[in-house]
Amino acid sequence: MEIDKARLYIGGEWTEAAAGTYFDVVNPATEQVIARVPDAGPQDMRRAIDAALAVQASWADAPAAERAQILLRAAQSMRAQLEDLARLMTEEEGKPLSESRGEIAYAASFFEWFAEEAKRVYGEIIPANSANKRILVIKRPVGLSLAITPWNFPAAMITRKVGPALAAGCPVIVKPSELTPLSAFAIAKILEDAGLPLGVLSVLTGTQPGPLVQVAMDEFSVRKISFTGSTAVGKRLMVQAAETMKRVSLELGGQAPFIVFADADLDAAVENAVIAKMRSVGESCVAANRMYVQRPVLEAFSRKLTDALATMRMGDGLQNDVTVGPLIDGRAVAKVERHVADAQKQGARLLLGGTRPQGPGYFYPPTVLAGVTDSMLIAQEETFGPVAAILAFDTEDEVIARANNTRAGLAAYYFTRDVGRVMRLAEHLEYGILGANDGLPSTAQAPFGGMKESGLGREGSHYGIDEYLDIKYVSLGGINC
Numbered sequence: 001m002e003i004d005k006a007r008l009y010i011g012g013e014w015t016e017a018a019a020g021t022y023f024d025v026v027n028p029a030t031e032q033v034i035a036r037v038p039d040a041g042p043q044d045m046r047r048a049i050d051a052a053l054a055v056q057a058s059w060a061d062a063p064a065a066e067r068a069q070i071l072l073r074a075a076q077s078m079r080a081q082l083e084d085l086a087r088l089m090t091e092e093e094g095k096p097l098s099e100s101r102g103e104i105a106y107a108a109s110f111f112e113w114f115a116e117e118a119k120r121v122y123g124e125i126i127p128a129n130s131a132n133k134r135i136l137v138i139k140r141p142v143g144l145s146l147a148i149t150p151w152n153f154p155a156a157m158i159t160r161k162v163g164p165a166l167a168a169g170c171p172v173i174v175k176p177s178e179l180t181p182l183s184a185f186a187i188a189k190i191l192e193d194a195g196l197p198l199g200v201l202s203v204l205t206g207t208q209p210g211p212l213v214q215v216a217m218d219e220f221s222v223r224k225i226s227f228t229g230s231t232a233v234g235k236r237l238m239v240q241a242a243e244t245m246k247r248v249s250l251e252l253g254g255q256a257p258f259i260v261f262a263d264a265d266l267d268a269a270v271e272n273a274v275i276a277k278m279r280s281v282g283e284s285c286v287a288a289n290r291m292y293v294q295r296p297v298l299e300a301f302s303r304k305l306t307d308a309l310a311t312m313r314m315g316d317g318l319q320n321d322v323t324v325g326p327l328i329d330g331r332a333v334a335k336v337e338r339h340v341a342d343a344q345k346q347g348a349r350l351l352l353g354g355t356r357p358q359g360p361g362y363f364y365p366p367t368v369l370a371g372v373t374d375s376m377l378i379a380q381e382e383t384f385g386p387v388a389a390i391l392a393f394d395t396e397d398e399v400i401a402r403a404n405n406t407r408a409g410l411a412a413y414y415f416t417r418d419v420g421r422v423m424r425l426a427e428h429l430e431y432g433i434l435g436a437n438d439g440l441p442s443t444a445q446a447p448f449g450g451m452k453e454s455g456l457g458r459e460g461s462h463y464g465i466d467e468y469l470d471i472k473y474v475s476l477g478g479i480n481c
Helices: 042-061 064-080 082-093 097-118 156-168 182-193 209-218 231-242 266-282 295-310 330-345 396-404 419-428 461-466
Strands: 008-010 013-015 022-027 032-038 124-126 134-141 144-148 172-175 201-203 222-228 247-251 256-260 288-294 349-352 367-370 387-393 411-415 433-436 469-476
Touching: 008 042, 008 182, 022 082, 032 082, 032 182, 042 134, 042 144, 042 172, 042 201, 042 209, 064 082, 064 097, 064 156, 064 182, 082 097, 082 182, 097 156, 097 461, 144 156, 144 209, 156 172, 156 182, 156 222, 156 461, 172 209, 182 201, 209 222, 209 231, 222 231, 231 247, 256 266, 256 396, 266 288, 266 295, 266 387, 266 411, 288 295, 288 396, 295 349, 295 367, 295 387, 330 367, 330 387, 387 396, 396 419, 419 433
Parallel strands: 144 172, 144 222, 172 201, 222 247, 256 288, 256 411, 288 387, 367 387, 411 433
Antiparallel strands: 008 013, 008 201, 022 032, 124 134, 134 469, 349 367
16 A cells, blocks of 8 residues: 555545544654554544444354455465565564565464464354253354554554454454554555455554543443553553453563573574564564573573674665664663663673664664673563573573563573473463474464463464354253154
8 A cells, every 4th residue: 555645444434534633654764754644533433333333243144254265365465465565564663674574474374374263163062961952052253343453563463363353253443553553554455455344344543542442442332352562551451341341352561581501402592592582673572581591501602692693784674684673763762771771780791782873763783781680670671672681590490480580471482402391391481472492483373372461362373263252052942842
């Protein structure tokens, strides 16, 4: 789609905001405005809800195969338009083109996966206590759903929510981040062209998310909310959802440990540490935030990781040889700078980076800190930036306790050749996603989600569609009459 013609998508119509207001979308690599987008308000959300409710029953009753075909066509279209979609993503979010291409392929895989799952929403017959009865279990769409998505994966976080909602038979309203709205509009156009009935999908962008979302939270007919973002906002949404007992899926903040044992394949551990730390320049809720390295290999791992990160080239993601793009905005840079300064003040040693370059763009270089301790901010908060914080440990029991000493529980990584240890950590690390000798575990067929304050529910896998289905049972009597 042409980014200078971006409009709200409400009830199958490309339209302006009711208030006639706009906001700017900025390229974080250049700090230049690349688009002006309608700034939706409460009246626009009301229109989207009314449009969805008008088609809710017909979409719920549409054959699963029909819903599946629409999603499959959308997946195919995303792959066909991969280069254009990747460039659009890099312009609004900043990540290098190679990563944007990977994300578009990843995003398309959720449409494909849930197209297949749409045809596998099975019921059940349960043996009754009476010969005159039968008990039938059926699954039905939960109803109108609201998806609130973040800026760091502006395509994949939409398809991971919209895919299962549409597959289950739910109309859905998407409220993407105001920082990256263009990818959301592009996906809406793809679904429209794939034959999605008008009204089933709406996309609203706005700089005042509180009043915009509040309309949906107050509306009883909105039966489901799925949110990816900060833990603080997730908690507020959960409280609001309780007023009308909405179904809730929350994918919230992380504090991922990356654990390297002395028996690990050190080269593989370093290669995967670069992926787990630097994917999307560290702006990922599953990014490795605390790198615990067993003392016998501490020096070797630190040296190898520093050497690997030193080869990465920072710059505008539209340049083909760039591997490190900008952070999303000035606030993100300020948080990274605060964490690095605090660590150095408390005695951490800077092995690489640590200084923001001059010039336009929200850049911060790959940075390595050694001698980090658990008391430092960088070990207590989610940094969301390209800083590898290395902490030493001695024993397995010690590192499990330290890794678990957080309210977050989204992802954890560990590297070891000991099969018994692989299983022990799988059982005792308090995280929903575990990468055992794997720094990139995310995939459409696996259940993505966290424990503790990292959220509720699962996205992806066959569990993902269950988040959009209600279970009903029918007790059928009079069989032998």
